[in-house]
Amino acid sequence: xxxxxxxxxxINDRLAxxxxxQEGPLTAGQLKQLTGLSRPTVADLVERLAAAGLIDxxxxxxxxxxxxxxxxxxxxxxQAHLAALDxxxxxxxxxxxxxxxxxxxxxxxxxxxxxGTGPAVEQAVALVERTAKEAGVAGLHTVAIGAPxxxxxxxxxxxxxxxxxxxxxxxxxxxQERLPETRVHxxxxxxxxALAEQRDGVAxxxxxxxxxxxxxxxxxxxxxxxxxxxxxxxxxxxxxxxPVPGTAGLPSAVDCAGGxxxxxxxxxIVRLAEECGLAVxxxxxxxxGGRGGAGxxxxxxxxxxxxxxxxxxxxxxxxxxAEAVAARKGVAATGSVRKAVAVTGSVPEVVAATDSVRKTLAATDSVxxxxxxxxxxVREESRFxxxxxxxxxxxxxxxVAVLDPGCVVLGGEVxxxxxxxxxxxxxxxxxxxxxxxxxxRAGVLGGEAVLRGALLxxxxxxxxxxxxxxxxxxxxxRRAD
Numbered sequence: 001x002x003x004x005x006x007x008x009x010x011i012n013d014r015l016a017x018x019x020x021x022q023e024g025p026l027t028a029g030q031l032k033q034l035t036g037l038s039r040p041t042v043a044d045l046v047e048r049l050a051a052a053g054l055i056d057x058x059x060x061x062x063x064x065x066x067x068x069x070x071x072x073x074x075x076x077x078x079q080a081h082l083a084a085l086d087x088x089x090x091x092x093x094x095x096x097x098x099x100x101x102x103x104x105x106x107x108x109x110x111x112x113x114x115x116g117t118g119p120a121v122e123q124a125v126a127l128v129e130r131t132a133k134e135a136g137v138a139g140l141h142t143v144a145i146g147a148p149x150x151x152x153x154x155x156x157x158x159x160x161x162x163x164x165x166x167x168x169x170x171x172x173x174x175x176q177e178r179l180p181e182t183r184v185h186x187x188x189x190x191x192x193x194a195l196a197e198q199r200d201g202v203a204x205x206x207x208x209x210x211x212x213x214x215x216x217x218x219x220x221x222x223x224x225x226x227x228x229x230x231x232x233x234x235x236x237x238x239x240x241x242x243p244v245p246g247t248a249g250l251p252s253a254v255d256c257a258g259g260x261x262x263x264x265x266x267x268x269i270v271r272l273a274e275e276c277g278l279a280v281x282x283x284x285x286x287x288x289g290g291r292g293g294a295g296x297x298x299x300x301x302x303x304x305x306x307x308x309x310x311x312x313x314x315x316x317x318x319x320x321x322a323e324a325v326a327a328r329k330g331v332a333a334t335g336s337v338r339k340a341v342a343v344t345g346s347v348p349e350v351v352a353a354t355d356s357v358r359k360t361l362a363a364t365d366s367v368x369x370x371x372x373x374x375x376x377x378v379r380e381e382s383r384f385x386x387x388x389x390x391x392x393x394x395x396x397x398x399x400v401a402v403l404d405p406g407c408v409v410l411g412g413e414v415x416x417x418x419x420x421x422x423x424x425x426x427x428x429x430x431x432x433x434x435x436x437x438x439x440x441r442a443g444v445l446g447g448e449a450v451l452r453g454a455l456l457x458x459x460x461x462x463x464x465x466x467x468x469x470x471x472x473x474x475x476x477x478r479r480a481d
Contacts, residue, residue, distance in 0.1 A: 012045050017467045025058050025074035046073060053079060080141035080462050083128055084454035087147040087168055092124045093451055096135040101459045104135035120167035121174045140182045143175060144458035146189040146450040150234045158186050185461055190237055191228055192453025193411050194221030199456055201445045203409055210405045215300040215412035218264045244394050263391040266299035273306040276384040281305050304413035311421045314381035389425035396426055397433045407439045416446035
């Protein structure tokens, strides 16, 4: 059945608005080209959207042509304002933006564990109101909140989860009470991070992937065929409760201390670094971190810093070993030599690592362990990164065996700090553990991914509401009668 004229107009309007969101200001001619609609149809929808206050003339095209330049139309960004919150166990970060997602103001506040529920909620709500005021915003259309814990798929509410501060759940209700005209939406933090990495980060080319969150705690987000999967109870991705070898015991329904969390959470990573003899910089040694809550979670910052330093040291040491090995053999420190050192992490295996290296270094006489002083540094830093990769590979391989996502993103502060070095080590281990081809990538948004995902969610929901088809006045009157 063909669409009615009103339905066709609504479809065309939303198509044009989405293009203006994605492409920025466009001329009527460009809208005609991108939509495939006729010139009269485009003229009608431009007039209709302008009359509704959704778009306006924002300039003129710079095309060199005879006559006046064509008008550029853009979405009216200040017709609605948004707020995004990243709620962590130790604080809150917030950004206020316009309808296009352009940030107007941002702020964060630490909330200590000793703070009571009421005062903690008041601090967070006051932060939202203060940031909106600083942005010059009179009211907020939509607020999106990223928080740890389970989101009830039936009600969309944050469930009462053991181990999380009570003020988290109360914050959602307080915002709804304080801002009655505002749409408030809450989503699991890891799900929002996955959305951000897919839209603006390292997974833009993937419709199916899993994001493994590595920050203060652990979590996973599952996107299959472009759809975020939450599960029957909203608990998809609670990988911290996954029973794994190498822990003191089993996790319980209210405590993941015996699960994957104990190996890959920030506290476990810091302990592993200390066991490997690495110095651990505490949060106060390197500042408070950046926007997006990273500076509010000391454990995540400490774990990320020790991983970042290990990667940098191992990378530098690999260069020195490659140069030293090549010098002793009287050859150049080629890319193949360096790659062999990086892959094996130890000098005795360099010569036999690959055919190209075997030929380059004339592998008839091997390099003995310790014969190159620089090898010590490689072994020290690589031992930690290898041990961490061993731990992460257990979680990744478990996900791969069940979901076969083809791609796993190491997200959060630790995933970003590990970069391609840590991701490559994990991928090599998963390749040995599973017959299912899986690419492991390092997230690029780090701790800011949650806040970015919350802002994208707020923008999408606000635009869905504002861009919804509007009934003609006569239809509204007939329904009222």
